[in-house]
Amino acid sequence: MTAVTPLLLATAAVLAAAPAVGDRTPGRGDRVRIPAIGVDADVLPVGLDGGGALEVPSFRDAAKVGWYTLGPRPGARGPAVLVGHRDAPAEPPGRGYRDAVFARLDRLRPGDRIETTTSTGRRTAFEVTAVDTYRTTAFPTDKVYAPAAGPQLRLLSCGGRIGGDGHWDSNVVVTAELTARPPAST
Numbered sequence: 001m002t003a004v005t006p007l008l009l010a011t012a013a014v015l016a017a018a019p020a021v022g023d024r025t026p027g028r029g030d031r032v033r034i035p036a037i038g039v040d041a042d043v044l045p046v047g048l049d050g051g052g053a054l055e056v057p058s059f060r061d062a063a064k065v066g067w068y069t070l071g072p073r074p075g076a077r078g079p080a081v082l083v084g085h086r087d088a089p090a091e092p093p094g095r096g097y098r099d100a101v102f103a104r105l106d107r108l109r110p111g112d113r114i115e116t117t118t119s120t121g122r123r124t125a126f127e128v129t130a131v132d133t134y135r136t137t138a139f140p141t142d143k144v145y146a147p148a149a150g151p152q153l154r155l156l157s158c159g160g161r162i163g164g165d166g167h168w169d170s171n172v173v174v175t176a177e178l179t180a181r182p183p184a185s186t
Contacts, residue, residue, distance in 0.1 A: 030043040030119050032065050032082060032114065032115070032117075033116075034113075034115075035112075035113060036107070036109070037103075037105065037107055039101060039102070041063060041065045041101050042063075042064045042065070043066075043116075044064050044065070044066050046066035046067065047069060047070055054081070054156070056083050056084070056085060057083075057084065062084075062085045062087075062088035062098075062100035062101060063100065063101050064084070065082050066083045067080065067081070067082055068082075068083065073118075074116040074124055074126075074151070075122070075151050076151060077148075077150060078148050078151070078152070079146070079152045079153070079154045080151070080152065080153050081145070081156065082153060082154070082156070083155070083157065084100060084102035084105070084155070084156075085102060085158070086100055086157045086158040086159065102155070102157035102172075105172045105174060106131065106133065106159050106172045108131050108174050109128065109131065110131070111127060112127070113126070113179070114126040114127075114128065114153055114176050116153075124178065126152075126176035128174055129175050130175040131172065131173075131174050132173045132175075133160060133170050133173075134170060134171055135170050136169060136170060136171060137169075144156075144173050151177075151178040152177055152178070153174075153175070154174070154175055155172075155173070155176070156172070156173055156174075157171065157172050158170070158171060
């Protein structure tokens with residue numbers, strides 16, 4: 001593997017257009033579970049970097065998922081954006097790369113289940129409706145970060161192939177809708 005910095009091309013204007021609903025700070029103990037790909041991870045707050053692009057958790061936190069806190073909380077009206085690494089540098093440094101939290105995000109299929117749990121115990125279930133891969137050079141920012149009438153999740157990570165510059169050439173975008181089925185017991 002080579003370098004893995006994701007190129008998630010969000011703009012502050014598009015992301016900030018999401019309605020302000022509910023608490024926007026993940027609490028200690030917030031989690032996301034995606035049984036189909038073996039994800040059960042802590043959730044960290046992320047925002048926008050100095051250039052207006054969506055932040056991702058640090059490589060140190062590559063086993064965790066970032067929640068874009070300037071948008072809706074998972075389960076609130078609108079698209080809650082969750083972001084995670086596909087891979088990260090192995091430890092000790094110089095030993096290649098290891099899988100990260102969203103290593104298998106592109107393997108999700110419509111109908112797969114995603115569950116979020118807040119630190120207060122509130123659980124919400126979603127069902128995957130689409131899995132798309134977009135070249136970073138043609139990333140449809142307005143489409144991916146578009147408002148939604150109801151609660152949605154949009155999960156983002158790197159995808160495609162490693163290019164000559166050492167970066168993934170695409171992004172995987174998973175869209176999931178709130179489901180009426182209750183979350184499974186843990």
